[in-house]
Amino acid sequence: MAVYTDVTADELQAFLGDYDLGDLLSYKGIAEGVENSNFLLHTTRGHFILTLYEKRVAAGDLPFFIALMEHLAARGLDCPQPVKTRAGTALGRLAGRPAAIVTFLDGVSVRRPTVEHCGALGGALAALHRAGLDFPMERRNALSVDGWRPLFENARERADSVAPGLAGTIATALAALEAGWPTELPRGVIHADLFPDNVFFLDGRVSGLIDFYFACTDTLAYDVAVCLNAWCFEPDHAYNVTKGRALLDGYAAVRPLSAAERAAFPVLCRGAALRFLLTRLVDWFAVPAGALVRPKDPTEYYRKLRFHLAVDGPRDYGFDTVPERVTS
Ligand SMILES: Nc1ncnc2c1ncn2[C@@H]1O[C@H](COP(=O)(O)OP(=O)(O)OP(=O)(O)O)[C@@H](O)[C@H]1O
Numbered sequence: 535m536a537v538y539t540d541v542t543a544d545e546l547q548a549f550l551g552d553y554d555l556g557d558l559l560s561y562k563g564i565a566e567g568v569e570n571s572n573f574l575l576h577t578t579r580g581h582f583i584l585t586l587y588e589k590r591v592a593a594g595d596l597p598f599f600i601a602l603m604e605h606l607a608a609r610g611l612d613c614p615q616p617v618k619t620r621a622g623t624a625l626g627r628l629a630g631r632p633a634a635i636v637t638f639l640d641g642v643s644v645r646r647p648t649v650e651h652c653g654a655l656g657g658a659l660a661a662l663h664r665a666g667l668d669f670p671m672e673r674r675n676a677l678s679v680d681g682w683r684p685l686f687e688n689a690r691e692r693a694d695s696v697a698p699g700l701a702g703t704i705a706t707a708l709a710a711l712e713a714g715w716p717t718e719l720p721r722g723v724i725h726a727d728l729f730p731d732n733v734f735f736l737d738g739r740v741s742g743l744i745d746f747y748f749a750c751t752d753t754l755a756y757d758v759a760v761c762l763n764a765w766c767f768e769p770d771h772a773y774n775v776t777k778g779r780a781l782l783d784g785y786a787a788v789r790p791l792s793a794a795e796r797a798a799f800p801v802l803c804r805g806a807a808l809r810f811l812l813t814r815l816v817d818w819f820a821v822p823a824g825a826l827v828r829p830k831d832p833t834e835y836y837r838k839l840r841f842h843l844a845v846d847g848p849r850d851y852g853f854d855t856v857p858e859r860v861t862s
Pocket residue numbers: 536564566567568569570571572583614636637638639640727731732744745747
């Protein structure tokens with residue numbers, strides 16, 4: 535659950551006074567998510583999502599996220615739309631936090647994605663990448679390779695209390711990634727956190743993508759690697775190559791992956807696994823007192839990282855054809 539910051543009815547009424555959203559009928563904290571505080575609002579104009587931005591979201595980045603959601607929606611993507619005040623602003627302050635209201639999207643996120651869900655997700659991710667190509671703003675990925683070492687240093691001392699040998703495995707993997715992280719692959723807007731809880735389905739179709747608060751300018755194929763990690767492992771931690779193939783094929787049907795991109799998957803998947811292992815590890819030791827949040831299990835991503843460290847090559851992810859040698 536994630537409600538780090540509580541909002542009183544009086545505060546909310548006053549905040550809503552700047553909007554044309556009718557009268558507040560009810561509101562409640564949302565029992566999912568770990569990053570920001572989210573509330574479901576019911577007003578005489580319908581349902582909306584109120585988000586109070588917490589520690590990992592810098593206020594200076596909010597204009598990027600708001601403009602990106604508007605840009606993607608204008609290109610036909612189903613993503614939340616920022617609701618503006620009568621004065622035309624989408625960002626405000628509530629309970630001492632930056633805050634915004636966005637439209638509510640219908641659909642249901644899946645806990646156990648099927649092969650079909652993975653295929654549909656791949657297509658939706660590629661559509662997002664294509665729609666973002668002409669987005670004019672840029673945002674550096676603070677949680678890419680140069681952001682991992684500070685996270686590791688923060689958690690290093692206590693890492694082995696979570697799993698024996700964890701600190702050593704991370705140290706070795708991190709050094710290799712720092713030395714060999716790809717920098718020449720196609721870049722653009724990436725979602726960077728497109729986990730199953732951030733994707734809604736209706737009748738087997740992707741009906742909405744949410745939670746753009748890690749979106750940034752980075753390697754497009756890295757976003758695919760994040761999704762392979764988040765969608766294609768089974769509860770017993772085994773990689774499901776049929777799901778991987780469906781995701782990759784779904785993606786490539788909308789945006790083909792170059793030979794260099796395909797060849798980079800083992801490294802990109804290791805990096806993606808390490809990124810979520812590290813943020814989970816830091817969060818594991820840092821749940822704020824009184825917060826309504828259940829931290830996510832770091833060991834899930836430790837297991838995934840070990841899988842990626844052991845793969846023979848891109849074929850293990852479900853690519854049917856991979857170049858033997860890639861020079862670019
Ligand atoms: N626009 C929306 N329409 C419908 N439901 C939404 C919307 N935005 C958020 N939600 C609901 O709120 C929950 C939490 O939202 P969100 O994933 O943005 O929070 P978060 O704390 O940033 O989560 P995460 O842990 O994925 O980073 C979602 O799982 C979903 O149930």
